[in-house]
Structure formats: structure tokens, C-alpha cells
Amino acid sequence: MELTILRDIVIIFALSTFVNLLFTRLKIPTVVGYLLTGIIAGPHLLALVHEQHNIEILAEIGVVFLLFTIGLEFSLKHLLRIRKIVFFGGLMQVTLTALVFYSLSSFLDIEWKSSLFIGFLVALSSSALVLKLLQERSELTSNYGRTVLGILIFQDLLLVPLLLFTNLMGDPTVDIGNELGLLLIKTTGIILLVYVGNRWLLPKILHFIALAKNQELFMMSIFLICFAIALLTYRLGMSLAFGAFLAGLMISESEYSHNAFGNLLPFKDTFTSFFFVSIGMLLNLSFVTDNILLVAGSVLLVIFLKSIIASITGFVLGHTFRGIVLIGLALSQVGEFSFILAKVGFSYNILSEFSYQLFLAVTVITMAITPFLMGVSLPVANMFLKLPLPGFLVNGLFPLKEVYIPDFKNHLVIIGKDPSALKLSIMAKHYNIKHVSVVFDPTVAKEKMNAGDNVVYGDAVNEPILLKAHVDKAEEVVISIGDIIPSMAIIEKVKKLNSNAFVIVRASHIENVQQLYELGADQVFPEKFEIAIDFFNRVLMKKLYPQKEINRMLAHIRNMNLGAFSEKDMVKRTSILDELPNVNISAIKVEEGSVAEGKTLGESDLRRKTGVTLLAVKRGAEVIEHPTLKTRFLKDDVIYVMGNPEQANLAGELFSS
Numbered sequence: 001m002e003l004t005i006l007r008d009i010v011i012i013f014a015l016s017t018f019v020n021l022l023f024t025r026l027k028i029p030t031v032v033g034y035l036l037t038g039i040i041a042g043p044h045l046l047a048l049v050h051e052q053h054n055i056e057i058l059a060e061i062g063v064v065f066l067l068f069t070i071g072l073e074f075s076l077k078h079l080l081r082i083r084k085i086v087f088f089g090g091l092m093q094v095t096l097t098a099l100v101f102y103s104l105s106s107f108l109d110i111e112w113k114s115s116l117f118i119g120f121l122v123a124l125s126s127s128a129l130v131l132k133l134l135q136e137r138s139e140l141t142s143n144y145g146r147t148v149l150g151i152l153i154f155q156d157l158l159l160v161p162l163l164l165f166t167n168l169m170g171d172p173t174v175d176i177g178n179e180l181g182l183l184l185i186k187t188t189g190i191i192l193l194v195y196v197g198n199r200w201l202l203p204k205i206l207h208f209i210a211l212a213k214n215q216e217l218f219m220m221s222i223f224l225i226c227f228a229i230a231l232l233t234y235r236l237g238m239s240l241a242f243g244a245f246l247a248g249l250m251i252s253e254s255e256y257s258h259n260a261f262g263n264l265l266p267f268k269d270t271f272t273s274f275f276f277v278s279i280g281m282l283l284n285l286s287f288v289t290d291n292i293l294l295v296a297g298s299v300l301l302v303i304f305l306k307s308i309i310a311s312i313t314g315f316v317l318g319h320t321f322r323g324i325v326l327i328g329l330a331l332s333q334v335g336e337f338s339f340i341l342a343k344v345g346f347s348y349n350i351l352s353e354f355s356y357q358l359f360l361a362v363t364v365i366t367m368a369i370t371p372f373l374m375g376v377s378l379p380v381a382n383m384f385l386k387l388p389l390p391g392f393l394v395n396g397l398f399p400l401k402e403v404y405i406p407d408f409k410n411h412l413v414i415i416g417k418d419p420s421a422l423k424l425s426i427m428a429k430h431y432n433i434k435h436v437s438v439v440f441d442p443t444v445a446k447e448k449m450n451a452g453d454n455v456v457y458g459d460a461v462n463e464p465i466l467l468k469a470h471v472d473k474a475e476e477v478v479i480s481i482g483d484i485i486p487s488m489a490i491i492e493k494v495k496k497l498n499s500n501a502f503v504i505v506r507a508s509h510i511e512n513v514q515q516l517y518e519l520g521a522d523q524v525f526p527e528k529f530e531i532a533i534d535f536f537n538r539v540l541m542k543k544l545y546p547q548k549e550i551n552r553m554l555a556h557i558r559n560m561n562l563g564a565f566s567e568k569d570m571v572k573r574t575s576i577l578d579e580l581p582n583v584n585i586s587a588i589k590v591e592e593g594s595v596a597e598g599k600t601l602g603e604s605d606l607r608r609k610t611g612v613t614l615l616a617v618k619r620g621a622e623v624i625e626h627p628t629l630k631t632r633f634l635k636d637d638v639i640y641v642m643g644n645p646e647q648a649n650l651a652g653e654l655f656s657s
Contacts, residue, residue, distance in 0.1 A: 042280060
């Protein structure tokens with residue numbers, strides 16, 4: 001029995017593991033590791049892989065999974081919102097790139113057919129690579145991420161007309177009218193299929209399957225939908241990957257999309273690795289070494305010109321300077337669909353053997369460089385912003401209107417654009433709590449402005465932005481960024497402007513809690529730790545623990561040192577200095593029938609029983625600022641006590657009915 005394909009897979013996995021283990025230590029993106037694996041194992045170096053065609057099939061499956069999960073994550077509503085970007089932005093980027101490289105090729109005395117063909121080849125960017133990187137960085141639905149996705153979608157849609165155009169150049173006998181008519185019919189059919197599937201068909205099918213309560217059956221149906229629609233669009237002349245993206249869009253509005261997304265991630269990452277390995281196998285190192293200056297010059301020229309053209313497109317679409325730099329570098333490479341075009345063009349002799357090899361080298365190298373370019377894009381943008389650039393370039397062609405922020409005092413400032421920050425703003429608005437949102441995403445900011453919210457658009461790291469939100473007069477500031485570096489910078493700026501502000505910070509990792517407290521945060525919310533606490537709370541409720549005891553236990557867990565609940569610090573003891581950040585002032589209402597109602601401070605023995613310190617008592621409009629041992633607690637009094645959360649919970653029990 002032939003097991004050559006299995007042998008090749010073992011070789012690829014083994015080599016990828018070794019390379020990426022080394023690259024992870026060096027903090028080099030794994031995508032580059034997979035490309036290097038393909039170069040090493042490919043036919044042009046060690047020739048370790050014998051069944052390259054089968055590896056390409058696995059690679060195609062990887063791209064199908066990748067685009068399917070992106071469709072699930074993005075949704076049809078998001079796609080409809082960016083239709084202007086898809087058609088106008090995509091058309092502009094492709095047309096300008098094709099014209100520039102056509103002119104450049106013509107200047108080098110290349111035949112017009114080949115020059116035009118090269119222009120379209122270079123105009124396409126890598127959907128698989130760029131969307132994977134955006135997904136990993138959680139920037140797919142960011143303002144610049146939506147623009148990048150929109151342009152990539154247009155490029156993918158353009159593949160079929162470009163194949164038709166290539167066939168026409170290679171074979172003038174093709175009936176162009178008939179082919180265009182068929183293309184129009186196919187496009188209309190696909191649009192109807194996506195709309196009907198998203199609106200009615202697939203949600204009902206998935207609901208019916210989910211009623212069986214069989215996860216295995218559910219996943220099988222997801223695979224069926226993904227591959228069936230991908231195969232259908234492929235039969236209609238489009239790529240498998242684009243069909244998978246449409247399948248994801250059709251399921252995205254269903255309540256089962258998150259379950260499908262989570263279960264597909266391991267498959268996507270494994271099979272996508274084969275795609276980047278297969279790309280690496282195409283690079284002919286002998287050709288590169290023999291023509292090193294030409295290849296290096298071509299790579300730099302492609303990256304520079306494509307970045308400039310994509311940045312111009314982003315600028316025309318209204319992006320800020322940061323956005324246009326991010327868009328430019330994200331679209332600076334040549335994409336995988338260009339391989340399909342190049343093969344057809346090579347078969348028709350539109351491309352010579354030398355041009356074809358040069359194209360392969362440039363494509364693989366630009367794809368390998370892209371993760372690094374996207375990684376440095378923000379620092380590069382910030383570096384250029386230090387220069388005296390014109391305002392229209394910094395703020396974009398369509399800057400957001402200035403929103404008048406009332407001269408608030410003792411208000412809430414919410415910094416961030418993640419779901420937690422947006423939902424907090426909605427809740428604050430519902431209960432008429434004065435607040436200002438600071439949002440660094442023009443699309444989200446515009447939506448909130450249109451809804452009548454007090455919004456400041458900008459980067460909260462900058463003091464003028466914080467001053468616009470009146471942070472210097474705020475009572476509470478919530479920082480829901482997630483990234484540790486910007487969060488630390490914002491805390492420092494907030495505390496500099498207003499040392500009395502109560503600063504609450506969301507931390508992605510428990511290891512960052514201590515750093516944030518040391519910088520001045522008054523309360524840190526480590527999201528993963530709090531999820532674990534919520535799970536524990538539900539476990540205790542299921543075991544029928546009394547609610548008051550549950551509150552005490554959870555407060556005690558939070559009050560110990562948060563690090564004490566990670567494995568490495570399980571035995572760590574905390575001192576009173578460690579607990580100081582958790583000491584808060586709490587307001588507790590005296591309820592009728594409570595143990596302490598009608599008693600004096602001395603009779604209640606509040607300090608000994610709970611550990612809190614009584615600061616004040618509010619009785620109607622009167623505030624007793626210096627309560628004595630003879631101060632009596634009456635129904636509906638509000639008492640203000642100082643202590644840690646566990647002590648405050650004990651005091652709350654004393655004053656509750």
C-alpha cells in the first residue's frame with residue numbers, strides 16, 4: 001500500500017515543528033516558519049516532499065477553512081456596510097496598481113500583452129495571508145481591517161473576469177459576448193443564493209440539526225455546508241476559497257455561528273499551514289541566487305509601489321494617516337490567486353519562463369515579508385506623525401464633526417471600542433449616568449455620535465484627547481483596551497491629569513495586574529480570572545451554598561492576591577501593602593429588619609465583626625461626617641465604610657434584612 005502522502009505530511013509536520021519552535025523563541029511569525037519549511041522541503045532544495053500535488057490539495061482545504069471562518073466572523077451585515085469600499089476602493093486600488101506596473105513594464109520594452117498581464121498579476125494581494133494575520137490580531141472588524149477586507153474581496157471577485165481576459169489574450173477565438181453573459185447569470189445566481197441562504201435556508205437547517213443535540217452531527221453538517229457551497233461556486237468558475245467565504249457569510253447570522261467558529265479553529269490552523277508550506281515550495285533558490293539583485297530590486301519596488309497605491313486608496317476613502325499606513329503595508333504583497341493567473345498566462349506564452357520564475361520569487365518573498373511589515377506598521381505611522389504633516393493628511397479627508405462635550409464634572413469616562421466598553425456606555429446611558437466615551441475608531445465613533453452620545457474620537461494616549469473628555473474633572477475612568485502597553489500609557493496620563501480619579505482597567509492577562517496597580521489603577525479587572533470566578537460562583541450555587549456565604553468566598557478569593565490563584569504563586573502570602581489597592585469605600589443601605597437597625601455604632605460592634613471603618617452616615621439630605629459610638633443606624637440610612645471587598649460584604653450582611 002502506498003503511503004507517500006502520509007510520509008510527506010509527517011515530514012512537513014516535523015520540519016514545521018522544529019522551525020516554528022525556533023521562530024517562536026525568536027518572536028518571528030509562524031507564517032514565515034511555514035514558508036521556510038516549504039522552501040527547505042520543496043523540489044528546489046532538499047526535495048523531501050514527493051507528492052506535491054496532494055500537498056497542494058491539503059493547502060486548498062486550508063484556505064477554504066480560513067475563508068470560511070472569516071465569513072463566520074464577519075457576517076453579511078458587515079459586508080453590506082462596506083459595499084462602497086468593496087467596489088469603489090477595490091476598483092481604484094486594482095486599476096491604479098495595474099496601470100502603474102503596465103507603464104513600468106512598457107518602459108522596459110516588454111510587449112503590451114505581457115505588460116498588461118503583469119499589471120493585473122501584481123495588483124492582486126494575498127487574502128489568505130493578510131486575513132489570517134488580521135484575524136490573529138483581532139483587527140478584522142477594525143476600521144482599517146474592514147477596508148483591507150473590502151479590497152481583498154473585490155480582488156477575489158475579479159479573478160473570474162481576469163481569467164476570462166487572460167483566455168481572450170491567449171486565444172482570440174473566444175466568444176467574449178457569450179462568456180460575459182454567462183458570467184452575469186452566474187453572479188446573479190450566487191447573490192440570490194447567499195441572500196436566501198443567510199436569511200431563511202441555513203438558519204432553519206442548522207436549528208433542525210441542533211435539535212438532535214449531537215455535536216458530531218452538527219460539525220458534519222457544517223463541513224457539508226462549507227465544502228458544498230465552495231464546490232458549487234468553483235463549478236461556476238470562481239475559487240473554492242471565495243465560495244467558502246460566502247458559505248461563512250450565510251451562516252454568520254445564525255445563533256450557531258459561534259459554535260461552528262470555535263470548533264473549526266483547530267482544523268483551520270492545521271490545514272492553513274499546508275497552504276503556506278505549498279507556497280514556500282514554489283521558490284527556486286537557484287534562480288534567486290543567480291539573479292539576486294534583480295529579485296531584491298523587484299521585491300522592494302513591488303512593496304514600495306503597492307504600499308503607496310493602497311495608501312492613496314485608503315486616503316481617498318477617508319482614513320487617517322495611521323489608517324493609510326496600515327492599509328498600505330497590509331496590501332503590499334502579491335497574492336496567491338496571482339499564481340492561478342500566472343500559470344494560465346505561462347501556458348499561453350504571455351509570460352516567458354524567466355518572467356514566470358521572477359514572478360514566483362517576488363510573490364513568495366513579499367508574502368514572507370508581510371507579517372513583519374504589518375507588525376511595524378503602527379510604529380512607522382507614529383514615527384511619521386512626529387513630522388509637521390498637513391492636517392488633512394493626519395485627520396483624513398472626511399474628519400469626524402466636532403461634538404460639543406458639556407463641561408462635565410464628577411462624570412464617567414469610558415475609553416475603548418471593544419464590546420465591553422460599548423455595552424458599558426449603553427448601560428450608563430440607560431440609567432442616565434453622565435459619561436463620555438473616548439473611541440479610536442471613526443466608524444464606531446460616528447455611529448455613537450449619530451445615536452446622540454457624548455463621544456471624543458482619538459487616541460486616549462494623547463493628553464488633548466483626554467482633556468476633551470474632561471478627564472481632569474472625572475470621578476471614574478474605565479480603560480477597556482486590553483493591550484498592556486497602551487493601557488499603561490493611558491493610566492499614567494489620566495493620573496497625571498486627575499490624581500483623584502478612580503481608574504478601573506480591563507487586563508487581558510492576570511500577569512499584568514500588578515503592573516497596572518503599580519502605575520495607579522484603583523481596580524483591575526483580569527477578564528479571564530473573573531470568568532473563572534463566575535464559573536466557581538455557578539458551581540457553588542449548584543451545590544446550594546447560601547448566597548451570603550458565596551459572596552464571602554468570592555470576595556475572599558479576590559482579596560487574597562490575584563496572582564495567588566495562578567499555579568506558580570499558589571503558596572504566595574500577601575501583606576497589607578499588597579491589599580491596599582483592593583481597599584475601597586462602599587455605600588451600604590440600612591434595611592428594615594436588619595441586625596444593626598436601631599443600634600448605635602458601639603452596640604453594633606461594626607469594626608470588630610466586619611473589619612470596616614465607618615466614615616459617614618447619610619440620612620436623607622443630611623450627612624453625618626464624623627459619626628461617634630452613639631450614632632444610631634436608622635432605616636434607609638446610607639452608611640459609607642472603608643475596607644476590602646470581603647469586609648464590605650460582611651458589613652452588607654449586617655445591614656441587610
